[in-house]
Amino acid sequence: MMPVATAIPQFDLTRQYQQLQAVFTPITQAVLAGGGYIGGTAVAQFEQAFAEYVGVPHCISCNSGTDALYLALRALGITAGDEVITPAFSFIATAEAISLTGATPVFVDVEPDTFNLNLDQVVQRLTAKTKAVLPVHLFGRPVDMTALHQLAQARGLAIIEDCAQATGSHWQGQPVGTWGTLGCFSFYPTKNLGAMGDGGAVTTHDPQLAQRLREIKNHGQRERYNSVTVGINSRLDALQAAWLTAKLDYLPQWLSQRRALADNYQKLLANIPGLTLPQDCPGHSWNQYTITLQSNHINRDDLRPKLQQAGIGTAVYYPVPLPLQPVYEFLQYDKATIPQSFALSQRVLSLPLFPELTPAEQQQVAGTVRRMLGG
Ligand SMILES: Cc1ncc(COP(=O)(O)O)c(C=O)c1O
Structure with a gap:
């Protein structure tokens, strides 16, 4: 059979752009004319606006949802020899971020009705090496964070929420990304809040973790040219930040x-x-x-x-x-x-x-x- 062009696509990003074209033009011109293409006020404004939207004191922007997960795991000191429990049914980035730290992903099955991780299996797969649980709010369906939070507290485990597909989701009235130790978001264009390219962010209540995240995402630098740890370069561009701030209103x-x-x-x-x-x-x-x-x-x-x-x-x-x-x-x-x-x-x-x-x-x-x- 010859492939047929879809009259109704699974998603269409051009319609949103058409809706926002007039809003984006002056924003784009202002950033381009300002000359600050990396960091600066556009990024700081977005971080503040997104932190307020999610309901946390700290939002650390970065290059992608994948980086957000990696940065979160690194900020918690997760490394070789550690285990992180995560669902078997997700996008590869969820597990890849764990592997990139040297730790081992421990996969649990999901529940067919929620598509989310099975909490009984989380309990079964705990070992002395388990450092964290990394639940995924798959397709925007929030994980039962009440139960997971209780479990993690009882066992002294960190929770890293993969909120990539769940910007705007709530569990029992409380936004995802505020329940865990750290919340990781993606602004990949098809996400609920999508950039016009790559983007991501980590949210947290913890000021020390926030500082550590800022260091790791910026070459491990505490001050310029004074690295305290091995970091990466993970930035949300000023243009993406400015467009995302505008999109947040919608x-x-x-x-x-x-x-x-x-x-x-x-x-x-x-x-x-x-x-x-x-x-x-x-x-x-x-x-x-x-x-x-x-x-x-x-x-x-x-x-x-x-x-x-x-x-x-x-x-x-x-x-x-x-x-x-x-x-x-x-x-x-x-x-x-x-x-x-x-x-x-x-x-x-x-x-x-x-x-x-x-x-x-x-x-x-x-x-x-x-x-x-x-x-
Ligand atoms: C569940 C999940 N985690 C992580 C990611 C990674 O996000 P990004 O594409 O922004 O790196 C995605 C993106 O598709 C995702 O769906």
């Missing part, structure tokens, strides 16, 4: 549009045999709307090209669980050790969901899915 509106679309999908796709809809909860920010196709009905890999032929873009997040990827073969996990993650990797499909998706487009997506599944 975030509440975009989050309500995401929620309205998700609510609508739940209605439009209800009661289709073989189809499991994502579980809603208060504080879900719906970065993705991910359906699960049951194995005894239509296969995900059959449905996806048919939707593509019908002009509907979809995505598979994620086709291979982290411990089953070649990079982690040496850890010797087997799909039987992470059965839910493996099953999800074969069955999940993320439908178009972005704030600017129109009701007519959504009707078309849902109607096509229903027709193809014989609902």
